[in-house]
Amino acid sequence: MNETIILDAARRIVDLGFKDLGYEYIVMDDCWSAGRNSSGYLVHDKKKFPNGIAHVANKIHELGLKVGIYSSAGSMTCARYEGSLGYEQKDADVWASWGIDYLKYDNCYNEGQEGTPKLSYDRYNAMSKALNSTGRPIVYSMCNWGVDGPWNFATTISNSWRTSGDLINVWNQDDPNCPCSEKEGLDCKSPGYHCSIMNVLNMAAFMPSKAYAGAWNDLDLLHDESISHFSLWVAVKSPLMMSNIMTQIDPQTLSILQNPAVIAINQDPASAPAIRRWRKYLDDEIDEYGKKGEIQLYSGSLSGGDQVILLLNAGTKTREMTASLAEIFWDEGVKGTAAQASSSWFIYDLWANRMSNATASAIVHGGGKNVTAPSSGYFNVTAHGGAEKVYSEVPSSSSKHLIGSKIGSVGPRGTVKAMVRPHGVAMYRLREQKRDEL
Template sequence: MLYQVPKIQKRFLSIMVLLAIVLNTKATPRDSLAPTPPMGFMTWNKYEENINEQLIRQIADKMATDGYAAAGYKYIFIDDAWQGGRDKRNNIIPDPKKFPSGMKALADYVHSRGLLLGIYSDAAQLTCAGYTGSYDFEEQDAKTFAEWGIDYLKYDYCHAPSDSAVAHKRYKEMGDALQNSGRKMALGICEWGQLNPEKWARQAGGSLWRISYDVRDMWKDIVKQGGMGILDIINIAEPLYTYAGPGHWLDMDMLIVGLDGKGGPSSDLGGIGCSYTEYQTQMSMWCMFASPLAMSHDILNENEATRRILLNKEIIAINQDALGNVARRINYPGTCRIYLRKLSGNRQALAIMNPSDKPQRLQFPLSIIGKEAQYTLKDVWENTTTRPQKTWKGTLQPHETKVFIVKAP
């Protein structure tokens, strides 16, 4: 038997949800830094600590000339292991062997290719990989990043106290430092969602915040060692949709599309690789939830199946829709899940996901979309258009997600 919530409790819960939404929609000075979810390439999953300025230039060239920049992937995010310590004046410096020309020269080159450059630090004395962090040097490092021409900072939380108030304080110190640096730089809060960042990250200056531990190259966690698969992160994102919107996004971590079990850290904790049906589902649901899109595959040696997923213009358009709405799950019985996301132009995005290991036949009334008598459904992956009468019928393969752009007559 289902538990029925008393009417008084229902009213109280509704008021609390509304209050949370109102508080979270209060504008911040930094909301304009990422009006749509940032898109780009992040170095960690593929290259880990094996990064250098030549590699970053090659990636920039690839993105600029091979369709990625044109599709909206504007950032190159340099993750951990770029640091070379501090100089005599305590200015943070890049590793001179990896980046002999310096970060400013590298940023200038990336900008010349029509791209933006992100960098990494940590809210402690050491980063996750044991390199120099920014704790107690927030203002100095922010000014250094500004002088280099950095556009984005991924700010991690390794070796820091596991207390929500302390995390809020440390991130706000860096958020304020970036705001006062003289350059517009977005702040990506990487606290892994364990200290309820949805309640404070935006006010701390974050343009986006991680909601889970690191993604692994797998459909779901089956080894129970703390890894996060595609389905695990979708489950975490589902109830958080009220907290995201233009300028403040739920970060579901990197895209593992195309890694094929050959990544670095993403291959840990059960990350043996995914099927391309599963990779397509990751792209679909990351776009439905308006997550930042950070590629992490071997972009210099990729296959066409990977490009087909990552460069699909219509799924990217859902992710980048100006309305900034986030998908919510529709309560409907059965194994498959149904999600709706409002889009600009009086349209909707409809996603149907089969999380199970068996094919599923599904039929549901179009009335769950709205009151119109008929809708036009554009399948963004199959590039087909249908006008079903009253119901949608179809079969989904294991772990498959179908996505439609829905228009009323």
């Protein structure tokens, strides 16, 4: 963690085209500070940041990106640097003076100021007020690990809140360090860390109604090389935070994180999280962790009348999965009767036009600059190495790369079907045929 690493990552995000796709915040985590000065203000570590944090922020802003910083609502951060508890206004003021655009605010060493929603609210609201008083727009990302149910109080004081303990890149394995099981649901008091993808997802499935535009459930960082993980976080509208080392990114990860049709679901202006419509256990399957397999259906409304569907196979075998319009459009009327009686819908596969390995390799290994990549049927690769800037407008029928590939249709009272591999997903956009122009 130092100036060189942060600026290299920022330049790489621009060169590889992530900026063109809407990724814009470079967020520094713990270990940047060197304590407080005699006036009580935080100071940076001069060995790690010889030119200062403001210099780093300026360089990142020059790239057209924004910069984030880290602290904790405690006496110390998780790595035992100075925390912000009791110093909220001083810290907010100095961050604003440096040009900070985003704050990740952790929960370590909180002096016991948790255990009830009111205690947690007061502690995190102190920083909310301090940030607002600076007059600088700063995204406020609460990271209190789901303690005291932040989805019930954070919506009015922050832009996002972590719903669970720290995520680990494991599909469904229990870990003693993540004692917060889904059985505890929204009453979880001890979220811990090393939480699996399915553990985090199944807890978050209970709270989609808590999020809205400007205030989101945060399911933690994205990991490398996982279409299922990326799709699920996209569907429930979790902020897309990349945790991979940008200077070492591989082609497969690039092609996943740069799928415009999937990103468009996450960034849809309606900002409505997809809701889990059903969850079914597979009595004949036991996975490698000794758990029953399961399948799930998520669906949600999109701006302009479209609908997103995600079929999740958390089992051990490839299987055909089905979802009726009644299930998909459950919120449209009593048991979906309004949807059943509606006109037919075209189905668009959101992963059908995923960037080819050849294109991704050309971008990665060419450094993202002056790349002449082979045609992939994906989106135009520019000399800049990125994608066409298609995210400045609401997805429309003319933005084919945001919609996916048309693969079929479903009529009134019909059923959507898909073959889904183990630990895999099928992700579709539905568009009513009478308004489809593609």
